[in-house]
Amino acid sequence: MAKPSGHHVFNAFRGALIGTAEAVPGVSGGTVALITGVYEKLIDGAGHITSALRMGASDLPRGRGAARARAELRNVDWTVLLPLLAGMAVALVLAAKLIAPLVEEHPQSAYALFFGLVLASLWVPYSGSGKRWTVGNYALCVVVALGAFTLTGLPPGEMPTHPVVVALAGSIAICALVLPGISGSFLLLTMGLYEPTIEAVNERDFGYLAAFALGCVVGLALFVKLLKWLLANYHHMTLVVMTGLMAGSLRALWPWQDDDRGLLAPSGSVGLTCALFALGAAVVIAVLVVEHRAQGKKAEPSAAAPKRGRHARVTSGSGRD
Template identity: 50%
Template sequence: MEVIPGVSGGTIALILGVYDTLIDGAGHLARGVVRLISDGLRGRGTSRAVEHFRSVRWVVVIPIGVGMLAAVVIGARFVAPLVEEHPVETKALFAGLIAASLIVPIRMVGGRWRVHEVAVVLAAAALTFFLTGLPPAGDANPPLWVVAIAAAFAVCALVLPGVSGSYLLLTVGMYAPTLAAVNDRNLAYVAVFALGAIVGLGLFVSGLQWLLSRHRRITLIVVTGLMLGSLRSMWPWQSEENALLPAGPEALTAVTLFAVGVLAVLVLLIVEAILVRRHVLSEDTVSDPTPHPVDPER
């Protein structure tokens, strides 16, 4: 979904119930790589790196990683043109998905919300509303060092619900060049972009993992606000400068597709609840930056 402006990969992870697992695994993977390099250069061995690698739930992280790569290739080829050709219909559907998925972080927060927590949600929503209303920059042919920096920032949105990495690329004029590089198999561009993304993800996810571990409630409250504010980018009628326009003649179709998106998420949440109740699916893990004790029979 990260190839679609306005749709956050973190939001999709929340909908699928793997958000904490994704953050936890990415954090340990990033720390493991850092330990492997730093301890290797100092001659301290690989034991600390191995502890972090063993803490990654590979059975979840590997399928997610493979799926993400496949989604980028498929999305660049098929989904992105669909969004361009049918913007009203696709945005309405995605808006329904995001609106219903607000249930997920709200449920994860739990308990009774206090007044200052509601204020935090509204502030985060207002910030996202403003950012998603910024007009896109003109398409550019950026140098590779700019590609790396843009990728480092854009990939942060991969794990931050409500913030779309592809939308960030769009606002700095690098969305079209990046899609073209994927479609044209521009290996140099793709390799530099991937390197920048890995560095950015490693730095950002560690901080987010720490927040989820130490300040979980307020972090999820901010996430809820970001998702709420991101609904602005999914309003089906917008100008090329991202200004909001009145509803057009496709209003009935848009409302129908919005309802389909809401229903799809609700069905998914019901199925998840049934699987958890029957112990077919376990509750999601809580992100923790310290290595987990490893069962030798795992």
């Protein structure tokens, strides 16, 4: 039975939120995917697609590549993935044109809003596996958070826009796209390629965009398979690491920073900044409450059924965590 068109529109809206986040330095599209409940669906779909491409290429000389690739692609939930990707693509182009300049003109207000959003989002990976955290889990989370805190404190640099460099930057940025907490745009900013990439999108520089897209494809093929395997086999520990990444990356969104990303004490329009921070947190809390109630109406959990987190595993892995 086909799903109603409203379902596809909602998935496109989810994709638009993810695409918009990727245009803002410091905000991770993966974080927004977690909030909207489609993160593992995206990773699962990307994993099947990259496997299909690999099978098609490796088995092509023996004439079996097309059949194996089609079989792998049938495992993708296209009713979710296609609207998501369409929404992401449209929103990314529009956000690069409209939202990115607003962030540059009003960084304190914009970062306050996103700081509240990401801070409230920590609840998602923290509670995602349904397992109780141990002392070791908390220690690992702190170590990862310190690493992310250090990474997001690196001052912006400059790199040439040579196609090889652009492709390498794309492969790194796409890994950040699928990893909650680390922003692909922020990494591009650190490498000095954020503004050239935004300009290439706005000016339709297809040479630059082709090199960047090639890097994204390679990076996605390598990283998504690893992440999918980790979610299937070490789901709880993977979410512990994600929680640390998101917590440490909050440094990138601290509203008071100098040009070299040094942290400053609150000053100037502190009241408005705090209000925007509270608004960002409230938006996430509202989304989580609505989703929780919607899931509760679908089915009442059986008393004998084991408790699970809000995000199901991408595959029926061995569950060795």
